[in-house]
Amino acid sequence: MPSPVKSPAAGPAPWIAMYHSVGDCSDDPYRVTVSPDRLERQLRWLCRRGLRGVSVAELLAARDRGGGRDLVGLTFDDGYADFLGNALPVLDRWGCTATLFVLPGRFGGDNAWDPLGPRKPLLTAEGVRRAAGRGVEIGSHGLAHIDLTRIDDIRLKAETAESRAVLEELTGTPVTGFCYPYGTVDRRVVAAVREAGYAYGCAIDPGALSGRHVLPRVHIGQDDTAVRLFLKRRLHRLRRRPVEGLR
Template identity: 65%
Template sequence: MVADISAAPRVAEPVPQPAVEGRRRRDSAAWVAMYHSVSTCPDDPYDVTVTPARLERQLGWLAGRGLRGVSVRELLEARDRGTERGLVGLTFDDGYTDFVTEALPVLHRHGFTATVFVLPGLLGGANVWERTGPRKPLLDEDGVRRAAAAGMEVASHGMTHLDLTQAPDDVLRQEVAGSRHVLADLLGEDVAGFCYPYGHHDERAVDAVRMAGYRYACAIAPSPLGRGDLVLPRIHMGQADGSLRLELKRRLARVYGRALEAA
């Protein structure tokens, strides 16, 4: 459940800065796009659904501008090598079944990868955290493995989609560290990424992510706690995003992308 805060048409262009000694200037900042469900369901009170046809057009728009969608893990690895120009991180929150049935074929047609943030405490369940709107099925264990086998990054969205800023300490640890252990056992590999449910985070939640050993964590808006790989901002992508809105969001990405610049 998110609000589209990224569609405002007025975006100030960042003032070019001189290159810092020992670091090249980023001419085209990398950024991260945020998706959720991919389906033809018309009932979408939280603006978290795009149709497969709309996703096809959006990814085609990126490809037509020389941009390539990748998982956040791949994006950060490229950033660390200084080769992130032209890459866009693609994320799909909540781990809906339609990630495998609908999004994967579109991603493969474009040669893109993505990160899917799943809820290991709700595998095979539904989006019970949403009070209204349709019930949508979530990936089960086989679906999670299929996503990973297809070359996608599987990362954690917490165990059960709780607001971590309201969770007691023991629940916070289970949601953050516990979910990482469950996914690692399921996949047979390390889990690098975390995504804060609702984008909500505070110092306590960020510390829990750090202590759990995650390489990065995604939020939504730029964090009041500052920049860094444990509070990566993302730009919401919705059904209404055609070419004009995508161009506006790409300009906004020049500002959001500063959070991804290597220290």
């Protein structure tokens, strides 16, 4: 009699922080910006608790080896131009790495998808190449920052597979991570990301979906002081279900 097929092992959901822009917070209707000083304080909070911020690829590799409980994933969505001058120096000071999810269809443009503004410039192709050269993991955020659950299969393939090909040619390194614009995701989109060859995908709150291609994340903003970070980390441990395929 054949042995029953075992379900993939499930381990605690990793703590992955979701950042966007690092700069001036005076006009920030979507709460996508933290100041360099606030980022500095947040990374100091991590380090004083024996935690270290790393790229998602590094975090998952550590988990595969049975470790990584002292690591926190740091992600920066959209590829804002201020990453190089404002975020990267702070990350370097605290010995942290990160994953930068960029939009190859909008290199050198701005965040036109945010109707209330303010307009924030995005990295050029050369800026993305510079970030990769500094050890930052580059991941895809799709081509143009659109809701992938609302487009047809042909365009979905472009947003996933073609964006990956462009970034790999640009950086000369494998691109293994994908981030869903707006955090919206369904089974069809997850399947497209998996078929495009990504090793993992980052969502926000994936609901009933689970696995490496729908990793949950925690939004981190300007208001997140030490107390709020402590509570967010505690709630993440209590509320997030184990993730299939992680130890």
